[in-house]
Amino acid sequence: MNTSSSVGLDSRLLQRLDKSGPRYTSYPTADRFNERFNPQDYELALKTRAEGLAAGSAIAPLSMYVHVPFCESVCYYCACNKIVTRDHTRAAKYLDALELEVDLHLRAWGQPQQASQLHLGGGTPTFMSDLEISRLMAILRRAVEFSSNAEMSVEVDPRTVTPQRLANLAEMGFNRISFGVQDFDEQVQAAVHRLQPFESVQGLMESARSLGYGSINMDLIYGLPKQTPDSFAKTLGQVAQLRPDRIALYGYAHMPERFKPQRRILTPDLPTSVQRISMLEQAINRFRAEGYDYIGMDHFALPDDSLAVAKRQGKLQRNFQGYSTQPDCDIVALGVSAIGRVGNSYSQNAKTLDQYLAALRQGRFPTEKGLWLSSDDLIRRTVVMALMCQGRLDFELIEKTCGITVTSYFKPELARLQAMQEEGMLVIEPRAVQLTPLGWHFVRSIAMVFDRYLH
Ligand code: SF4
Structure with a gap:
């Protein structure tokens, strides 16, 4: 396991770690x-x-x-x-x-x-x-x-x-x-x-x-x-x-x-x-x-x-x-306010019990909002989830799954990762990005680089 001592989490980095950011239980995040x-x-x-x-x-x-x-x-x-x-x-x-x-x-x-x-x-x-x-x-x-x-x-x-x-x-x-x-x-x-x-x-x-x-x-x-x-x-x-x-x-x-x-x-x-x-x-x-x-x-x-x-x-x-x-x-x-994911869609039920019950009594799904993922959303979801779960972006795998060339599709993002590389959070290899043990603690901030809705 990574620890403060083994990964060099000094108080400056801990302060950054203590900041909130999307938890990426979905991409795009529910506020979209x-x-x-x-x-x-x-x-x-x-x-x-x-x-x-x-x-x-x-x-x-x-x-x-x-x-x-x-x-x-x-x-x-x-x-x-x-x-x-x-x-x-x-x-x-x-x-x-x-x-x-x-x-x-x-x-x-x-x-x-x-x-x-x-x-x-x-x-x-x-x-x-x-x-x-x-x-x-x-x-x-x-x-x-x-x-x-x-x-x-x-x-x-x-x-x-x-x-x-x-x-x-x-x-x-x-x-x-x-x-x-x-x-x-x-x-x-x-x-x-x-x-x-x-x-x-x-x-x-x-x-x-x-x-x-x-x-x-x-x-x-x-x-x-x-x-x-x-x-x-x-x-x-x-x-x-x-x-x-x-x-x-x-x-x-x-x-x-x-x-x-x-x-x-x-x-x-x-x-x-x-x-x-x-x-x-x-x-x-x-x-x-x-x-x-x-x-x-x-x-x-x-x-x-x-x-x-x-x-x-x-x-x-x-x-x-x-x-x-x-x-x-x-x-x-x-249930009320529940968020789901079916195929290329995300959806959320009505957030108040009255609205939730009213929809069901009228015989319709209580879906209040959601979205169909665009092809860009799907590509970025693959990247964000690879970072959050594997701590590694394997370009070949992403290219095979998404039908893109990573270095051109994500040129600005890869440039932004340079600063994080200098801080020791990741290593940019010729055909991959690999999080370091330190970078795992900042995986949210690293994933945020690929979130189109934040830029
Ligand atoms: S109020 Fe209910 S939902 Fe909120 S933290 Fe307490 S037990 Fe959990």
Whole structure:
């Protein structure tokens, strides 16, 4: 793994690393989607996929995503699309809507489709009771046949589950789990309105392991109110003790003008930028010392985890849920605000529950916006994803896939990479660009060079 010491991350570089930029879970990024892409476009994308499959064409495997927007209480750092409510009857009504949405897919496809992956995200998927999640699975199976080795994952808010609930989820077929932890310090948890004692997460981790869940992930955040390098060091020690297979470490971005819950965070409680950098550095060093591999962006995994194996084999992929081991998939996304990718299109559902429900009651897809990728978008997506996942641009491969000559098509971009080469982030070879261990930490900035919408 790359570390601050082995890759020479001095404080100047760490400061750059601590800046936000697109995460490139898609290219073009979701803020480029537009309303010219409508429900008919989405239906066309679905039908084209089904027709291609029926005709025996090579079609990307299918991954399903379901967004469950409800949360019982609000975390003050939250920037997600969620609905805070304690009224659990809303879940049943939401399932009625999901049923309509699934039926529209089945109608467009003509028959159920095979899928190799399911991800339940939110909000809080476990806001739903086990009975409701079981109903959701039955609804999905009307239109989708999950393969026997499908990856079935669920995001879990530790405050909403018990070991028994984890067992019930395993019984329903879930085999991957992701815990939202963020920080174990009580003061930090109080400052972000998310109290979850270490012991309860520890108990759940042990249960998840004994139930056979693989690739257990833990989300952490640095830069939260009341966090200090000392308190965060303690959290890192507790994380090391639990030893999740994967760790996602995000930097908190304070944008109270954009995200209402963040207005409850007091600015004087936020760590200084020097403290932020110190926490980032500590985390990178600690994960290295604990034997984690650096995957890319803000992700770490134990060397025997499938994500680390995929990275070593050059098979890493990237989608809206982050890094993935699955081959390049079409993603059918269900639920309010969900973002999907089918064929050469991206689409996003209505962002408010009222609009989402209204569209479905009128018998139409709740697609609010999206886009058809142009040939330039497709070429740049190939390049951006190669950088994000393999850390290497192999010109021959890109030329074969995209039908271009890299040195002429990307002449200005390659010129811009020179400065990054001088900083030691990459090496420009005659027929390739190779990220260095240092460059992997700045892969976002390197990919941004190829983002046409930013230039
Ligand atoms: S962080 Fe997660 S659990 Fe907390 S309010 Fe946001 S979506 Fe809900």
